[in-house]
Amino acid sequence: MEEELIEKYKKCGKIASEAREFSRTLIKEGAKTLDIANAIEEKMMSLGATGFAFPTNLSINSVAAHSTPRINDDTVLKKGDILKVDLGCHVDGILSDTAYTVEVGGHDNKDLVDASHEALKAALDIVKPGVIVSKIGAVIEDAIKQKGFKPIANLSGHEIGEYELHAGITIPNFDNKSSVALEEGMVVAIEPFATNGFGKVIDTKESEIFRLTGEERPTRQASARKIMQFAAESYQFLPFCRRWIAKKVGGFGIEIGMMELLRNGMLHQYPVLKEEKNGMVSQHEHTVIVLDKPIVTTL
Ligand code: MN
Numbered sequence: 455m456e457e458e459l460i461e462k463y464k465k466c467g468k469i470a471s472e473a474r475e476f477s478r479t480l481i482k483e484g485a486k487t488l489d490i491a492n493a494i495e496e497k498m499m500s501l502g503a504t505g506f507a508f509p510t511n512l513s514i515n516s517v518a519a520h521s522t523p524r525i526n527d528d529t530v531l532k533k534g535d536i537l538k539v540d541l542g543c544h545v546d547g548i549l550s551d552t553a554y555t556v557e558v559g560g561h562d563n564k565d566l567v568d569a570s571h572e573a574l575k576a577a578l579d580i581v582k583p584g585v586i587v588s589k590i591g592a593v594i595e596d597a598i599k600q601k602g603f604k605p606i607a608n609l610s611g612h613e614i615g616e617y618e619l620h621a622g623i624t625i626p627n628f629d630n631k632s633s634v635a636l637e638e639g640m641v642v643a644i645e646p647f648a649t650n651g652f653g654k655v656i657d658t659k660e661s662e663i664f665r666l667t668g669e670e671r672p673t674r675q676a677s678a679r680k681i682m683q684f685a686a687e688s689y690q691f692l693p694f695c696r697r698w699i700a701k702k703v704g705g706f707g708i709e710i711g712m713m714e715l716l717r718n719g720m721l722h723q724y725p726v727l728k729e730e731k732n733g734m735v736s737q738h739e740h741t742v743i744v745l746d747k748p749i750v751t752t753l
């Protein structure tokens with residue numbers, strides 16, 4: 455990989471990592487998730503991000519992923535909540551993606567929180583060109599099971615492309631027998647999830663995160679056109695949320711416009727994902743450039 459590109463990945467990773475560390479100071483009993491998400495996103499912009507890789511995910515307890523505060527969301531953190539903070543930004547389309555888990559106001563679930571952290575460290579230890587992804591999955595599975603928990607089998611890490619968060623290969627969180635290998639110069643996000651539940655997530659009926667599909671169909675609905683245009687300009691094919699659209703399209707227009715775009719196949723939605731048996735879930739994630747000496751950009 456060219457030095458200039460590596461530098462961009464490092465810059466973008468550092469912004470995400472600084473915002474992640476900053477976010478730890480915001481997490482306390484009684485804090486509003488909406489305020490936390492907004493503050494994290496403002497921080498990334500102030501540190502020089504061009505934009506976001508995706509809306510900041512704040513997923514609580516058995517909610518595993520794809521949860522971002524709604525417009526006027528009044529959710530507050532409670533003592534004992536297991537909070538996953540998943541954030542990322544881009545610099546000219548070069549992306550970073552990182553996550554951690556914290557128990558609000560206590561350490562009753564320290565082992566669960568540690569399980570995904572240990573798994574991530576173990577996975578990063580073996581990353582290099584030529585490593586088979588199911589071997590990484592096996593290492594993750596082992597580390598999580600050693601702590602007495604299960605990996606979430608239907609959530610996985612992923613390759614990252616320019617302006618493309620989930621590109622190419624996936625990195626499983628268990629030994630899925632895949633023979634796909636990491637290649638020199640690939641950029642991947644590794645993200646183990648651990649649970650005391652069943653080890654699988656299911657879709658809920660809620661969706662706050664969306665992305666354009668690239669389908670272009672004529673629509674006469676004004677809000678739909680406005681959202682489409684704004685999202686295309688601001689986010690390309692990266693995920694976005696209602697909170698961000700609300701700055702541009704007011705009131706009922708958002709719901710009407712989004713419905714129209716979904717109906718037309720112009721919008722993809724990411725349902726909020728919940729553990730199947732309502733188990734508690736922890737997650738940790740880093741972005742890494744696969745080289746003989748791998749570079750974890752979000753350390
Ligand atoms: Mn992530």
Ligand code: MN
Nearest residue numbers: 551643645739
């Ligand atoms: Mn990711």
